[in-house]
Amino acid sequence: MKMNRQVVLASYVSDAAKPENFAMSESAIPEPGEGEFLLRNMYLSMEPAIRGWVDGKANYFEPIPIGGVIRGPSVGQVVKSCNQDFVEGDLVYALNHWEDYSICHSEAILLEKLKPETGIPISYYVGSLGGAGATAYIGLHEVGQIQAGQTVVVSAAAGATGSMAGQIAKLCGCTVIGIVGSDKKAKLIVDKFGFDAAINYKNDDVTKSVMAIASEGADIYFDNVGGPILNAMLPAMKVYGRIIGCGMISDYNRTDNPNPITNLWEMVSRQLTMQGFLLPSYQKKVPAAMAKLEEWIRAGEINVIENITEGFVNTPKAFCDLMSGNTVGKALVKID
Numbered sequence: 001m002k003m004n005r006q007v008v009l010a011s012y013v014s015d016a017a018k019p020e021n022f023a024m025s026e027s028a029i030p031e032p033g034e035g036e037f038l039l040r041n042m043y044l045s046m047e048p049a050i051r052g053w054v055d056g057k058a059n060y061f062e063p064i065p066i067g068g069v070i071r072g073p074s075v076g077q078v079v080k081s082c083n084q085d086f087v088e089g090d091l092v093y094a095l096n097h098w099e100d101y102s103i104c105h106s107e108a109i110l111l112e113k114l115k116p117e118t119g120i121p122i123s124y125y126v127g128s129l130g131g132a133g134a135t136a137y138i139g140l141h142e143v144g145q146i147q148a149g150q151t152v153v154v155s156a157a158a159g160a161t162g163s164m165a166g167q168i169a170k171l172c173g174c175t176v177i178g179i180v181g182s183d184k185k186a187k188l189i190v191d192k193f194g195f196d197a198a199i200n201y202k203n204d205d206v207t208k209s210v211m212a213i214a215s216e217g218a219d220i221y222f223d224n225v226g227g228p229i230l231n232a233m234l235p236a237m238k239v240y241g242r243i244i245g246c247g248m249i250s251d252y253n254r255t256d257n258p259n260p261i262t263n264l265w266e267m268v269s270r271q272l273t274m275q276g277f278l279l280p281s282y283q284k285k286v287p288a289a290m291a292k293l294e295e296w297i298r299a300g301e302i303n304v305i306e307n308i309t310e311g312f313v314n315t316p317k318a319f320c321d322l323m324s325g326n327t328v329g330k331a332l333v334k335i336d
């Protein structure tokens with residue numbers, strides 16, 4: 001009998017996630033109930049947010065219990081349906097689980113029925129046209145209120161969300177500076193993603209480097225990392241600048257002992273606004289964001305890099321690689 005392979009949590013993660021924190025399991029392929037449909041997952045999205053769900057502590061979602069299947073976004077195809085809005089063959093993006101087959105329904109978080117454009121790979125709908133692209137677009141527009149002519153700084157700039165945020169900001173007519181963790185990534189974001197300048201936070205003083213490139217400072221800081229880089233960006237902001245709180249990956253392995261932020265007075269003296277956001281709260285804005293991103297990708301105005309791991313059994317390693325900075329662009333797993 002064909003079974004449903006799943007990745008489950010073997011032990012709570014207290015520091016950097018290791019492949020041993022996860023285990024492979026199998027169960028019967030589930031049957032969809034009324035209003036549900038069964039997806040055959042094709043691609044799994046590797047997301048830093050998953051780190052916050054595997055340490056046994058409450059986050060904005062319930063923690064995944066030991067033995068629980070790991071939650072994460074995927075793109076899959078409907079293979080059986082008891083929901084008239086989703087028929088066999090439909091392609092769907094939603095928050096599912098790390099497994100071959102997922103039960104899904106109309107109220108699923110992040111749910112989008114996909115109508116892939118000819119010539120655009122389905123895998124793009126996991127990242128640049130999925131959560132990462134939508135997060136970048138909505139973060140810049142809804143939270144950052146981006147305007148042409150501004151200076152925008154993006155951290156984790158070679159990653160899935162950061163590379164999209166930087167390119168979108170360029171297309172909005174901004175000067176864009178990226179912060180990354182290696183010289184190789186610094187070269188990549190300028191050469192491939194068209195950033196105006198790059199800073200390697202492991203070698204360079206972030207505050208001084210930003211001010212050397214943009215003497216008045218940043219209008220917008222798209223923050224993917226929090227911690228020391230957020231601290232260094234506070235004195236590099238313009239008066240009335242906006243900080244988009246997208247993620248704080250530098251604290252994800254140290255939630256009991258988060259990095260201190262010592263420059264908060266700059267919020268007052270520079271009259272800054274900082275707003276955090278979560279993509280699921282902006283679900284209604286996603287279709288318009290996707291349509292614009294599709295247009296840019298089709299026109300060759302946005303470059304996409306994917307870091308595709310082949311094979312379901314390699315999912316835990318793919319996740320650990322993402323969290324250790326070993327990837328560029330969108331990290332995803334292609335299910336065999």
Ligand SMILES: NC(=O)c1ccc[n+]([C@@H]2O[C@H](COP(=O)([O-])OP(=O)(O)OC[C@H]3O[C@@H](n4cnc5c(N)ncnc54)[C@H](OP(=O)(O)O)[C@@H]3O)[C@@H](O)[C@H]2O)c1
Nearest residue numbers: 156159160161180181224246247248249250277278279325
């Ligand atoms: N708000 C939302 O709804 C939402 C949605 C999606 C993603 N996010 C957030 O967006 C951020 C980026 O996610 P992503 O999926 O696009 O991942 P990603 O940028 O593709 O990969 C993570 C990158 O983070 C950097 N990083 C890791 N540890 C770091 C540290 N201690 N200090 C500084 N940088 C570190 C690494 O780049 P370097 O080598 O350059 O350091 C790594 O490549 C995450 O914080 C994630 O939680 C938020």
